[in-house]
Each structure stands twice: as C-alpha cells, then as structure tokens.
Amino acid sequence: MGSATLNNLEMAACEFRLAKTKDSPEERATILHKAAMLWNKSVPYCRGDSDQYAKLCRNLILVHVELATAAVEVSDAQTAIYHISELSSHALMRSKLLGEDEGTWAFSCKRLAQALTLRGVTAAMWVEVFWAFAQQCHYEPARVARSTALRLYLAKSFQRACVMVSDKAYSQLSHLFVFGRPKLGEALPEELQAWVSARQQVARAMVCLVDAKKEGLVDVPELAELTEEYVNSVVEQASFLCHRANVLLKLYGAYRLATEVFMEKESYQHHDALEVVDEFRSVAFVAVADGDAPSGLDGSIMDVEMTCIALYHLGCCYQRLGLSEQQAKCCRECIELSLSLDTSYAGTVDGLIGECSVPPRQLRTQPWFVSALDFLKRRQEAKKQEEQAIYKERIDRINEHVTKMMAIGDPASLVRHLYRAYKIPEKNCPVSEGAQEITKPQLFATLLTYAPDKQQSDRLPAGWALGFQSWHDFCTEATKRLTSIYELNFKAQ
Numbered sequence: 001m002g003s004a005t006l007n008n009l010e011m012a013a014c015e016f017r018l019a020k021t022k023d024s025p026e027e028r029a030t031i032l033h034k035a036a037m038l039w040n041k042s043v044p045y046c047r048g049d050s051d052q053y054a055k056l057c058r059n060l061i062l063v064h065v066e067l068a069t070a071a072v073e074v075s076d077a078q079t080a081i082y083h084i085s086e087l088s089s090h091a092l093m094r095s096k097l098l099g100e101d102e103g104t105w106a107f108s109c110k111r112l113a114q115a116l117t118l119r120g121v122t123a124a125m126w127v128e129v130f131w132a133f134a135q136q137c138h139y140e141p142a143r144v145a146r147s148t149a150l151r152l153y154l155a156k157s158f159q160r161a162c163v164m165v166s167d168k169a170y171s172q173l174s175h176l177f178v179f180g181r182p183k184l185g186e187a188l189p190e191e192l193q194a195w196v197s198a199r200q201q202v203a204r205a206m207v208c209l210v211d212a213k214k215e216g217l218v219d220v221p222e223l224a225e226l227t228e229e230y231v232n233s234v235v236e237q238a239s240f241l242c243h244r245a246n247v248l249l250k251l252y253g254a255y256r257l258a259t260e261v262f263m264e265k266e267s268y269q270h271h272d273a274l275e276v277v278d279e280f281r282s283v284a285f286v287a288v289a290d291g292d293a294p295s296g297l298d299g300s301i302m303d304v305e306m307t308c309i310a311l312y313h314l315g316c317c318y319q320r321l322g323l324s325e326q327q328a329k330c331c332r333e334c335i336e337l338s339l340s341l342d343t344s345y346a347g348t349v350d351g352l353i354g355e356c357s358v359p360p361r362q363l364r365t366q367p368w369f370v371s372a373l374d375f376l377k378r379r380q381e382a383k384k385q386e387e388q389a390i391y392k393e394r395i396d397r398i399n400e401h402v403t404k405m406m407a408i409g410d411p412a413s414l415v416r417h418l419y420r421a422y423k424i425p426e427k428n429c430p431v432s433e434g435a436q437e438i439t440k441p442q443l444f445a446t447l448l449t450y451a452p453d454k455q456q457s458d459r460l461p462a463g464w465a466l467g468f469q470s471w472h473d474f475c476t477e478a479t480k481r482l483t484s485i486y487e488l489n490f491k492a493q
Helices: 003-019 025-046 050-073 077-098 102-118 123-138 148-179 190-215 228-263 270-288 304-320 324-341 349-353 367-397 399-407 411-421 440-449 468-489
Strands: none
Touching (some): 003 025, 025 050, 050 102, 077 102, 270 304, 324 349, 349 367, 367 399, 367 468, 411 440, 440 468
16 A cells, blocks of 8 residues: 555545534535545555455445435435445445444444434434435345344334434424314425324334344344343334324324315215214224234324324314214213323312312323313303202292291201101101200201102102102202201211
C-alpha cells in the first residue's frame, strides 16, 4: 500500500470526524461525500490485504449510515435508500472477508439505529429506512436472510419506531374523534398515514421474529440483550400495536360514514342509520378481538381502552337516533369497563354517577370518559326529577291525611291517631289511652304495622277509598314521620 493510499485513508478519516461535528444535514452530507470518495479511491489498493480491506469496508458502512441519516433528515427517502443499498453491499463484502455474517450485519443495524436516534429522525422515516435495509438483507445469500439475530434486531428497531408513531397518531386520532368532525372525503392526517405504514412494517418484521423464535436465538455479542423474554415482549407489543391500529382505522371509517349520513344530508334513511350503527358495533367487536391480526400475532387480547372509546361513540350514534336507553347502556358499559384500567380502584359506576366517589386519576382527563359519565349523571338527575314530580302528584291526593298526621306533635298521640283513623285488620294499638310516653318496642311495633312493604291490597283500613297505591304512599309518609321520632328520642340510647 503506497503513501498516497495511506494519505487518502487518513484524510477520509479526518473528513468523517469533521462531518459528525456539523449540525446541518446538507453541510454534513457534503463533507461525508468527500470522505466516501477518498475511501472508495483506496479500495483497489487495499484488496490485497484482507484485514485492511475489511477495515475499509467498515468505514464505508459508517459513512453510508451517516449519509443515509442526513438524507432522511431532509426527507429525501430516495437518496437514503441509495445509501442503504451501498451500505448493504459493503456489509456483504466485509462479511465475506471475515468469514462471518452475523456480526457485520448486526453491527450495521446497530450503527444505523444509533445514527437515526442521535439525529432525531421521525418515526415514520425510521420505519421506511429500516424496511429498505431489511429488503437489502433479503437480497443476499440465504444464510444471511435466515439470520435469526438480524431478524431480531430489525424487529426490535421496527417495534421501537412503531411505538413512536403510535403514540402521536393515537393522541391525534383520539382528539379528532372527540372534538373534531372528519369531513367526507378527507384524507387521513399525516400521523395516521405513518401509523398505517408502521403497522404494515411491523407486521412484516414480526413474520421474521416468529420464525426466529422457532429456530432459537443465535449467540451474538451485539445482540446479547435480545433474550427470549425480550422477544416475547416485542411480539406482545407488536400485537397490541397492530390491534389498536386496526381499531382506529375502522373507527375512522365508521366516523366518516356517520358524518356522511347524519351531517352531510338534510335527512337520512332508516337503513342508512342502521348501517352506521352496525359499523360502530363492528369497531367494538374488533376492539375486543382482532380477527385480522397478522400471522404470528395474537389479536385475541382485548384492547380495553379502545373498546371503551368504541362504546362511547356507539352511544353517540344512538343519541343521534334518539335512542336514549341504548345510549345509556353503551355509556354505562363504557364507564364500567374503563374502571378495570386501574386495578387498584375500588369505586363503582353507581358511586361515580351519584358522586359518592372520585374517578381514577388516569381517566379524569379522557374526554370520552368525562362525556359518558356526564351523560349518565344528567340522565339520572332527570329521572330523579321525573320520579319526584310523579310522587308529588300522588302525594297531593293524600295531602289531607298527611297534613292531619303531621299536625300531631306528641308521639303517643300520633300512634293512637294512626291506629284509630287507619286501623288495619287484626292490628291493635300498642299505646294505651291516656299514656303520655311511648317506648321503643311500641314505636317499633307501629313501624312494623305501617311499613309500606307490609301492606296488602285486601287488608286496607276501613273507610279508605283512595285505593292501594295511595294507601302505600300514605304509609311511606307515616314511616318517615315515625322514623324521625325514633332518631330524635331513641337512636342515641
């Protein structure tokens, strides 16, 4: 190897180090191209020395990793894929020189992942770049394509990128469904497009991952953290991601159909409304179990949060149709199921509706939870007011009898009045005439005699002409009065 070649190698290394200090991707790419050119010039002179040639291939892998990353930073996917192709060819050459496959490809994966992370590349572009790299790997000899360690590393990278995509997409889509109204023909937001892409890529990667589990792990130092436990956790997370993506996309489609039927038209046909209801039901079914899960992934695990959201939106659909009973049922199921998200929470749905308990912290900021609970509270309050109005109307019929009873202040006189004016067959007054005091047993006996649930339609007091329902209501008021006497005179004893 001549002095010119050594000089080129040294200059290339300096340019590479200089490039990594630059923040601008364009400036960094310009310097990296100089380094790549100098290293490429040295290739013909290094082929005679396998060790030096392997080192040169390693440097070329690194420079194309950085060039691909710089291209990704400016959203130039085509240039990034070109450098991925160059990277793969040098990785193949290095693996042949060293007589091994696993280490070189794992090294390339690791360096690419580190570069993408360091430069803050978006998750959507991460997925695209790594899928291009995976395709390059599968063009190589079968022994490389079957590399368990390589598949695991690719799956790990896909899974990380997809989780990054899913967090942002889920946040936006949830907000969209609660506060927004997607219009007919509107395209999916950019983050949702990335979600779809991520779902497709992770499904492909998981095919490799499931095969790798069957073949067993390969002992590679760079992949020591990829234990079987970790592999299982990646599969579980990927299953969750694919399941949730399916639910969200179906929910998006159902929401657009609802928009078309209910908001884009002045009037709608009954069969169109039923179609919307069926779509939202389908979303809830998919949230419970995803029958379209990719091969090797478990779609049978229920996505509790998305099931709750689907039930809430199904309830909103019933509200549009004026079916309040069905809406209440969906909202109640939504709230009841959502409480299972916090295993330490001991409250109940009825307690939340009656404001006897506070919602779990993680649900207080969820708009769908707040809206569903608010509907149930308003419905119960309206029902309570309606029942009170009906009861007041019934009380008005017995107002004369209740007024006379309430006017008697002495407990003993009250008991004698009840038995005298409203004597029930076979029931005798426990308080004797002239008695000024009443005992606790005497009061309990009177409570038992006039308890509403003890009354019978064929044993009404003589002369009572208002019917059994009115008698039942009078006994309810009499029991309230007797109970207040017990609390005032005997409860503290």
